[in-house]
Amino acid sequence: MPNQIKKTYNPSLCDTTTFYVAHPDANYLNAQDVVHRLVASAKDISVATFNCFDDGNKLVIKDEIVANLIHEIQTKLEMIEKILPMAFDHEGGE
Known part of the structure; x- marks a missing residue:
């Protein structure tokens, strides 16, 4: 694809909290919904991670795979951390 513009890779943008930018039309209610979905997803992934062990201590x-699951949980927690202030901004969020 000769017409494709090559963008330089910026490793500082690999951090989820640096990369995340809220949509301009989003408000605290949208943020609360996003946080709720991220928490539910992180809980599901934590159950899946726990199930990777036999009797809770022997990796099976x-x-x-477990490292990737843990990284996924960490990413979701970073997103939650970034979104939480907006989720509680009732005055400025509308």
Whole structure:
């Protein structure tokens, strides 16, 4: 694809909290919905991660899979951390 513009890679944007930008039309109610979905998803992933162990202590699948699940939980927690202030901004969020 010769017409494609090459963008430089910026490693500082790999951090979820740096990358996240709220939509200009979003308000605290939207933020609350997003936080709710992220928490529910993180809970589901934590259950899946726990199920990767036999009796809670012996890993029964590849450690790389567990590491990826933990990274996914961490990413969701970083997003929640970034969104929480907006979720409680009742005065400025409308």
